[in-house]
Amino acid sequence: MKTLLLEYIFFQSSTYLVPLFFLCRCVIKHLEGLVVQYDLTVRDSDGSVVQFLYGEDGLDIPKTQFLQPRQFPFIEDNYEVIKRSQGLDEVLARLDPHTANKHFGAIQRWRAKREVACPRRGAFLLFSQKKLAKLKQTEEQRTEPQHVHSRRAAALQLVQQWHSLDESSRSKYSRKASRCPEPSLGLLRPDVCFGSVSENFHDITDKYLQDRGSVNHNSLDANSLRQLLHYKWQRSLCDPGEAVGLLAAQSIGEPSTQMTLNTFHFAGRGEMNVTLGIPRLREILMVASSNIKTPMMSVPVLNNRKALKRAKMLRKKLTRVCLAEVLQKVDVVETLRIENHEKLRTFKVTFHFLPPDRYCDDKLLSPDQILHYMETRFFRLLLEGIKKRSAKLASIAVETRKATLRDKDTVGDGTADTAGVDDGDGEEEREIVDDQGNEGDADASDAKRKDKQEEEVDYESEEDEEEEDGTDDGEDKDQGDEEEGAEENVEEPQPETAGVERKKKKRAKRGRGEGEETLNQMRVNSVLESNPAIERYHYDVQHELWCEVDLVLPVSKVHFDLTSLLSTLAHNAVIMETRGLTRCLLNEATTKTGEKETVLNTEGINMHEMFKHSDILDINRLYSNEVHAMANTYGIEVALKVIEKEIKDVFAVYGIEVDPRHLSLVADYMCFEGVYKPLNRHAIQSNSSPLQQMTFETSYKFLKQATMLGEEQTIFLIMPG
Known part of the structure; x- marks a missing residue:
């Protein structure tokens, strides 16, 4: 072991x-x-x-360990040793820290005057904010507003006043709208200009010097320690x-x-x-x-009561809803019948939906929307799935039959007996093909019988293909039965059955003579007219919690499980969705400042949909x-x-x-x-x-x-x- x-x-x-x-x-x-x-x-x-x-x-990464705030006291204690060993006075005498200090001072002065680090402002924008309101009031006092080239007179006067200002007046607005100076490392090379350090290192250095001045009263002044730390920074490049x-x-x-x-x-x-x-x-x-x-995406919700309330509705709206999530159970009853000498399979499928109180908290959906989807979309998907499944199984089907006592005979006898059984017991023999495409288990020792069965299957499949080709092309000259005649008139490639088309025509004639139909009867008729394979349809008119449909299909040589097909389609059928999104969740997160905020997390990506809800979400902090x-x-x-x-x-x-x-x-x-x-x-x-x-x-x-x-x-x- x-x-x-x-x-x-x-x-x-x-x-x-x-x-x-x-x-x-x-x-x-x-x-x-x-x-x-x-x-x-x-x-x-x-x-x-x-x-x-x-x-x-x-900076070189191994050298950054001594640039951490926890190492500053150690550097300060060893100032004299560093000064003697590296000739610090001679080195600092040849370096000029004034350029970098002047640049950092300009940045600090800019930040002290403005709350926002990078405001999107301009000189003309500040001027218009100050003057435009007064010009609009003057214009409103007039009886008729004046427009020149689709622009209001107040806007034109504002532009004229701006151009009439002298340079000193414009510079006043320009200084207020000036952008923040570039970082020191972006303008001054740290290996050439002494004191050009990162903004983060400059901030932690100032913080340490302020805390040190309020606690300790050592002989080393703050300027000397600052130069030593900047020297260590330059040596760490x-x-x-x-x-x-x-x-x-x-x-x-x-x-x-x-x-x-x-x-x-x-x-x-x-x-x-x-x-x-x-x-x-x-x-x-x-x-x-x-x-x-x-x-995935994550978007913080705006911190106000109205936005938080609307975010819950937005989560329901953006979440994808599949049919399986609102489906309680499905009942399938299969029967066989003979009509006009034709064998037909009838499926009575009943869909039971969950009560609305079971999903109203998570989904923005109503029973009427579910029924509308079933009538307009799902039934068509179901019939298309039946046709594809039947075609797939017919292409891989292998004919099998029940074992008999004659299978114990010799190879030659077994072959002859097989032919006799096939001719006599046509109703007992069935083709059993599972959903996985597994072929039927034949007797491996009886090679001749297996070869004959494969030849019969190939022969029958070729006949089926010829019949289907003749039906699509409308060239059935040798076969004049009613089933083939009905198939020629059907344009939509859906499962078909003989006799259903004639019933449909009779219902249409009766409907024309009855006059106006009720809304419920119109819904039923629209489903019946969507495909000839649908024989009957009705639903829960009062509560809309179930619907029932009867499908009539011709008996084919392969058998498929309609229940498994319905299960697959129900999990893949989408009743409502937002393109690219599958699920949304509202979670609480903690910001860097320790405050809690609500964040909308999504599975899937659709940024343009998020941009439409800027009144609820903080779009500036969207992340994917x-x-x-x-x-x-x-x-x-x-x-x-x-x-x-x-x-x-x-x-x-x-x-x-x-x-x-x-x-x-x-x-x-x-x-x-x-x-x-x-x-x-x-x-x-x-x-x-x-x-x-x-x-x-x-x-x-x-x-x-x-x-x-x-x-x-x-x-x-x-x-x-």
Whole structure:
């Protein structure tokens, strides 16, 4: 038992590790050409810029440990040691921190005057907000409003006043509408301009210095400590020549081995299913498809009572409802009858629906809508399904019969007896074919009888095909019976029966003589006229909780289970839905500030439908895990952040943390061409390095292509330090 258990564990490990190893290999081969240059940019083998600053701050990840707030007291205590060992006074004397300090001061002054970080305002917009209301009041006092070229006179006067302003007056509005200055790292290179640090590091440094000044009264002044921390920042920049692409690939590949044996393809998050583990990593990195397994959206609901109330109705409206969810039971009664020397099968199908109080809390649906769907859509789907199932079973049917005592005879006798039984007992013999397409079990030892049965089946199937072809083309010259004559007049490809068409014509004649029909009778007649195979239909007029339909079909040589077909159709029949969405849930979430808010989560994606409900939902915070949908709606820059967040969330489930600088490099490489590019054999074709292409897969193909096109690759060697 121990041996079997170990073998099973090793087998499971290898099963999970094979796709993991291939994933790691693809990531490594794509990213191995990314190197930090002397200008701190990350470039590909041909010099294409993938990142203007590695990790968006230029820091080397192992050196960032001493830039955390918890290490600041240690740096402060060792100020004198650092000053003597590294000649800090001489170094700081050659550096100029005033440019960076001046830039940070401009940013702080801008933020102090404005509450919103990036207001969408302009100078003319501020001017119109101040002047337009007064101009409209003046215009309303007139008896007749004046319009020039479909524009109101007040708007024209506003434009004229704006153009008549002098430069000093315009500059007053321009200063109020000025945008926030660019971040320091976007304008000032951190390796050249001393004090050019990230905004996050600048904020935590100021916070530490403020807390330190209120608690401790040491001899080291705040300015000296700030310069020391900025000096540590500059010394922590990534060195030129660093193979950051390989480091990013290894940072994803190594921790992914820790979650292979503990992952499931789907894991519950509340009541929503999300793909996790290696399958999700493959979706993001290797496949990069727009058709992911579990697409979803999340939109916060506006924080007011009216919006929260309407969000519940919106959830019901957007949720897809299938027939099986409101169907209580289905009764099927099958009978055989002979009419005009023809064998007919009659199915009496009764659909019982759930009471409305059973589903009104979750679904925005009424019994009348259910019956309307049954009458206009489901019955047609049912008859089409019957026809397809019959055709499928007829193509794979094998004729069988009950075993008799004569089967124990010799091969020759058994063959002769079989023919006699087939001729005599035509009613007892039946073809039994199950839904799975399993053929009937014949006696394997009696080869001749089996061959004869197959020949008979083939002969009969050929006759059936000839009859069907003759019916469709209207060329039945040899057969003049009533059944074939009725089939010629039917245009809709539905199951047909003889005699039903004549009854339908008689009912139509009686209906014309009766005058106006009631609404209920009109509904019944519309169902009866939709297909000749429907003989009778009636429903619960009072409560609309059931409906019953009688189907008349010709007896065929194959038998199918109508109950299983109804079950399949009921689960696939959609009564109401919003395109792209299957289910919606309202969940409570906690924001970064600790406040609780209601979030609408959806299975499926339809952003344009969400935009229609901006009075209920906070559309500015809409999020989806489908990268292509976010890129097409908001742009490729948003796709970068979605890739980073999705990879981070995959590892976070297992308690694994990957540095965001690695994730940002992977996301930038996948999107730096302007599209969301996967890390697979197809995307390597756009790589600029022939050597990198040849070492991935199909070396001869890329070698021949590079030779024929005359491609070149220059190998640069950058010595760090």
